[in-house]
Each structure stands twice: as C-alpha cells, then as structure tokens.
Amino acid sequence: MAEELITTLATRSGNIELRAVAATDVGAVRAVNEDSVYTRAPIFFVADGMGGHHYGDRASQAIGAAFDELLPTDEPSTPAEVLAVIDAANDRIQDLITEADGPGAVAGTTLTGVALVEVATGDGSEILPHWMIFNVGDSRVYSWNGREVVQITVDHSAVQELVALGVITPEEALVHPDRNVITRAVGSDSFVDTDLWLMPVQGHQVFIICSDGLTKELEDEQISATIRHHIENTHDQDTLAQALVADALRHGGRDNVSVVVVESTVVAPEGVEAPPSAPAEPGA
Numbered sequence: 253m254a255e256e257l258i259t260t261l262a263t264r265s266g267n268i269e270l271r272a273v274a275a276t277d278v279g280a281v282r283a284v285n286e287d288s289v290y291t292r293a294p295i296f297f298v299a300d301g302m303g304g305h306h307y308g309d310r311a312s313q314a315i316g317a318a319f320d321e322l323l324p325t326d327e328p329s330t331p332a333e334v335l336a337v338i339d340a341a342n343d344r345i346q347d348l349i350t351e352a353d354g355p356g357a358v359a360g361t362t363l364t365g366v367a368l369v370e371v372a373t374g375d376g377s378e379i380l381p382h383w384m385i386f387n388v389g390d391s392r393v394y395s396w397n398g399r400e401v402v403q404i405t406v407d408h409s410a411v412q413e414l415v416a417l418g419v420i421t422p423e424e425a426l427v428h429p430d431r432n433v434i435t436r437a438v439g440s441d442s443f444v445d446t447d448l449w450l451m452p453v454q455g456h457q458v459f460i461i462c463s464d465g466l467t468k469e470l471e472d473e474q475i476s477a478t479i480r481h482h483i484e485n486t487h488d489q490d491t492l493a494q495a496l497v498a499d500a501l502r503h504g505g506r507d508n509v510s511v512v513v514v515e516s517t518v519v520a521p522e523g524v525e526a527p528p529s530a531p532a533e534p535g536a
Contacts, residue, residue, distance in 0.1 A: 256491065257291045260519070261368060263328055263381040267519040268368065268453060272296050274512040275493040279465060280505035287463050287510040288312035290365070294329050295319055296514045297365025298391050300463040302437065307359035311345045311439050315363055318344060328370045331384050331448065338363065338386070338438065338446055345439025360437035362389025363446075364405055366459050366514055371450060381453040383516075388446050389434050392467060396458040400476040404449060404459075408436035456517045462496070465509030469500040 255274040260267050274289040274296075286301035286308035299315045301308030318341035323329055341363075348359040364387040371382045385393050387405040390412070394401035406412065410433040414420045438444050451457075466475070478499045482492050490498065493511040500509040 255291050259293050261293055261328060264379050265381060269517045269519055271515045272512060273491040273493045275497045276510035277497050277501060279508050282508055284309060285508045286312055287508040288316055289510050289512050290316045291512060293326055294368035296512050297363060298461045298463050298510045298512055299361045299363050300391050301361040303359040307348055310348055311359045311361040314344045315341045315361060328368045328381055331369050334367045334384060335446060338444060342438050342444040360439040362391040363438050364391040364393050365461050366393060383451040383453060385449040386446050388436050388438050388444060391463045394460040401460060401472055409434050454518060459514045461512040463510040465507035466496060466500045466511055468507055469503035
C-alpha cells in the first residue's frame with residue numbers, strides 16, 4: 253500500500269509546503285499487517301501494533317481514528333493538543349480488551365512521527381512553527397542531512413536499555429533474543445509516557461519515519477545508501493518510501509515494514525529571503 257500527500261499549510265510566519273509519501277507491506281513472514289501509516293497534515297506517523305486476535309492491527313488503526321476525530325486538519329497544532337489525542341487513543345486501545353478475553357490479553361502499539369505545531373518563544377513575543385517529533389516504542393524517526401540519516405528518537409526497548417547501560421553493544425543488540433521486547437506502548441498501561449522533541453521549521457527538511465520492520469533488516473548506513481541511490485536515479489518510478497520498503501523485503505522482510513517520508517519547505521513571504529535549504533533533497 254502506498255499513500256501520497258502534497259499540501260501547503262499557512263503559519264503565522266509564512267507558508268510551509270509539505271510532501272509526504274508512505275508505503276507499508278505485510279512482509280514475507282507475517283499473515284497480517286499490524287502496521288498503520290498516517291499522512292494527514294499536520295501530523296504524520298507510523299504505528300506498529302501488537303497483540304493476538306487482531307488486536308495489534310486494531311490498536312494501530314485506533315491511533316489514526318483518534319487523530320481523524322480530534323485534531324483539526326490542514327493547520328498547525330500545538331504540542332498539548334497532539335499529546336491529548338495520544339492520551340485519548342491510549343484509553344481507546346485499553347477499551348479493546350474485555351473480560352471475555354481473559355487474563356493476559358494485550359492490545360498496544362508503538363507510535364512515532366512528526367507533527368507541525370506552533371510554539372511561543374521564551375519571552376512570548378512570537379509564535380513560531382516547529383516540528384514536534386514524538387515517540388512511544390521502538391519505531392523510529394530519522395532526519396536526513398543530505399548525506400546520511402540521523403536517528404532522532406530513542407528506542408523504548410529492552411536491548412536499548414542494555415546498550416545504554418553498556419551491557420551489550422549496538423551490534424549485539426541486532427541479534428539479541430530480546431530485540432523484539434519493547435518497554436513502552438500506547439495502550440499497554442493507563443498512562444502513556446510519550447517522548448517528544450521540538451525542532452524549528454526552517455528551509456528544507458526531511459524526516460524518515462519507520463517501523464522496526466525496516467530497521468531489523470537495514471542498518472542506518474544501508475538506509476542512507478538507499479536514499480542516496482534514489483536521489484541519483486531520477487528515473488525511478490517508485491517513491492522513496494516504496495524503495496525503502498522494497499529494500500527491507502529484499503533483505504528478508506521478516507516483519508511488517510512501513511515507511512513515511514516527510515519533506516517540508518518554507519515559502520518565505522514576498523520580498524523576504526527564504527531560509528537556507530538542506531544540502532540535498534531525497535526526491536520522494
């Protein structure tokens with residue numbers, strides 16, 4: 253499945269052109285795709301569901317339904333509004349489990365993405381657009397600097413905690429028996445602890461959002477190499493999101509794999525010089 257969005261959002265400091273492309277695939281092993289992708293400005297995300305009896309796909313889909321209902325479209329939001337929708341989605345996912353499911357039934361999902369928000373400066377004199385990067389679980393958001401991807405989010409996983417403690421190396425984490433164990437998920441508890449980062453909107457920016465179906469198969473350098481190859485081959489009919497998913501499938505596709513690529517370009521008001529752009533564009 254592939255999705256594409258091209259739109260322009262008006263902010264208090266000028267217009268921002270947005271392009272988002274998404275792709276998702278069930279992979280070579282799984283019978284059901286429990287991933288969901290979402291590309292509806294001002295928010296873009298990937299959710300990787302977990303739980304038996306189709307609760308995983310229902311959980312990831314519940315995130316999109318909550319944003320459809322509770323967040324205004326085609327205008328910047330605020331961090332508080334985005335977090336409120338995540339909290340509401342957490343409650344909805346918890347309600348998927350009933351007494352009939354018995355003890356131990358689980359419904360949950362990772363959630364990672366970016367949202368265009370407006371934030372007041374420290375002295376309150378201006379309200380400026382920012383990218384709010386948010387994360388629960390082990391899906392990831394990367395930025396693209398024109399040469400390579402840079403991971404922004406931090407995995408909420410058992411192996412990441414071991415890496416942080418120095419018990420294992422990042423290379424050992426890739427093959428560790430607990431590499432699929434996550435320590436946070438939307439819906440797994442009555443309170444969801446969402447990590448977030450704020451990044452000023454400027455020039456040309458690119459984000460790659462993905463489920464762990466991509467990062468299980470491709471290391472960061474391989475992801476960067478796929479992006480560089482896509483940039484160089486302008487005749488490629490696939491979008492960048494489709495190219496990344498296809499590369500993960502070629503390397504095994506042992507899990508559902510989903511990718512959302514978001515590009516933003518600041519359009520300066522007439523008579524005002526635009527901010528500098530990133531060194532290179534991925535050409536989604």
